[in-house]
Amino acid sequence: TPLHDFLKRLPKAEHHLHLEGALSPTLLFELAKRNNISLPTEDSAFNSPDSLQSRYGRFTSLDDFLHYYYFGMSVLIHAHDFEALAWDYFQHASADGVHHAEVFFDPQAHTTRGVSYNTVLSGFESACRRAERELGITTELITCFLRHLPVEDCLATFENEHVQQSYRSGAVKGIGLDSSEVGFPPHLFSEIYEKARKQGLRRTAHAGGEGPVDFIASALDTLGIERIDHGIRLADDADLMAKVAAQGTLLTTCPISNVVLGSVPSIQDLPIRKFLDAGVRFSINSDDPAYFGRYILDNYCSVQESFDLDVQEWGSISRAGIEGSWCGDGRKREIL
Numbered sequence: 586t587p588l589h590d591f592l593k594r595l596p597k598a599e600h601h602l603h604l605e606g607a608l609s610p611t612l613l614f615e616l617a618k619r620n621n622i623s624l625p626t627e628d629s630a631f632n633s634p635d636s637l638q639s640r641y642g643r644f645t646s647l648d649d650f651l652h653y654y655y656f657g658m659s660v661l662i663h664a665h666d667f668e669a670l671a672w673d674y675f676q677h678a679s680a681d682g683v684h685h686a687e688v689f690f691d692p693q694a695h696t697t698r699g700v701s702y703n704t705v706l707s708g709f710e711s712a713c714r715r716a717e718r719e720l721g722i723t724t725e726l727i728t729c730f731l732r733h734l735p736v737e738d739c740l741a742t743f744e745n746e747h748v749q750q751s752y753r754s755g756a757v758k759g760i761g762l763d764s765s766e767v768g769f770p771p772h773l774f775s776e777i778y779e780k781a782r783k784q785g786l787r788r789t790a791h792a793g794g795e796g797p798v799d800f801i802a803s804a805l806d807t808l809g810i811e812r813i814d815h816g817i818r819l820a821d822d823a824d825l826m827a828k829v830a831a832q833g834t835l836l837t838t839c840p841i842s843n844v845v846l847g848s849v850p851s852i853q854d855l856p857i858r859k860f861l862d863a864g865v866r867f868s869i870n871s872d873d874p875a876y877f878g879r880y881i882l883d884n885y886c887s888v889q890e891s892f893d894l895d896v897q898e899w900g901s902i903s904r905a906g907i908e909g910s911w912c913g914d915g916r917k918r919e920i921l
């Protein structure tokens with residue numbers, strides 16, 4: 586890509602990254618061995634890290650991906666496993682020019698397997714502190730709720746005393762909503778989001794990635810979200826797009842993820858040009874980099890290859906992402 590070096594140096598913030606999605610096949614095999622977790626022998630994808638990586642290159646849908654994603658996390662047991670996972674990601678992010686990362690994790694995916702919330706959190710927090718110290722990256726953690734699980738389970742997780750303690754202490758800055766979108770509309774989770782708003786937590790949700798544009802409108806109206814994760818279906822509704830542009834709400838797009846999981850046939854089919862023309866703010870992110878085999882800079886480069894943006898346009902994308910971050914104004918000025 587002609588602008589590769591420019592894009593690498595461009596100050597970047599990442600807002601849409603599932604830490605569990607940063608589990609590389611190499612680390613998965615290493616932790617499986619160390620923790621005595623047996624891999625499914627009936628699936629030949631698990632023959633070796635290489636064969637697993639090539640299976641990851643052939644996802645057919647979000648649910649096909651989620652099957653491997655949820656299995657993968659079964660190797661994460663101890664706090665230092667979670668630390669190793671997040672540290673792996675922060676090193677990649679730093680090498681790609683990320684200065685600030687707001688990262689998701691899925692408490693329910695671990696507590697339902699008997700791994701305690703505080704084990705998960707303490708591992709991730711150690712990696713965050715190390716990233717700040719050794720890489721100069723600032724970080725925030727965001728707990729995501731799994732929308733395919735009963736709403737009562739999500740609410741109980743939100744209200745769990747350890748989870749609440751992590752919100753009060755500031756260890757976790759906000760909430761999100763992920764997993765299968767279709768069939769699990771935003772309004773189901775309004776009670777959690779209302780409580781989160783009253784507690785002063787930041788709020789985002791996956792909407793309009795796999796699901797329809799109506800989910801974006803209802804996530805804004807019924808959940809009071811401050812960002813929209815994915816949100817690419819916004820271009821299907823010109824009025825809503827104008828409203829989102831006017832409000833300045835940031836979309837956290839994940840171009841490679843959208844292609845790999847079949848939301849769009851190719852990067853060219855993403856509404857990047859429409860968003861730029863309509864003044865919709867968006868950031869570019871990697872979603873589940875280890876599963877898609879590509880990190881954040883690859884996503885920037887893939888957008889450049891398809892849309893041939895100029896230096897000014899890239900400058901405004903970079904600024905929108907930093908301004909839409911949930912760090913303090915002082916930190917934003919430092920990065921810009």
Ligand code: ES4
Nearest residue numbers: 603763764765842872873
């Ligand atoms: C996810 Cl790509 C995607 N969509 C929904 N939920 C997720 N969790 C991790 N990656």
Ligand code: ZN
Nearest residue numbers: 601763791872
């Ligand atoms: Zn996501």
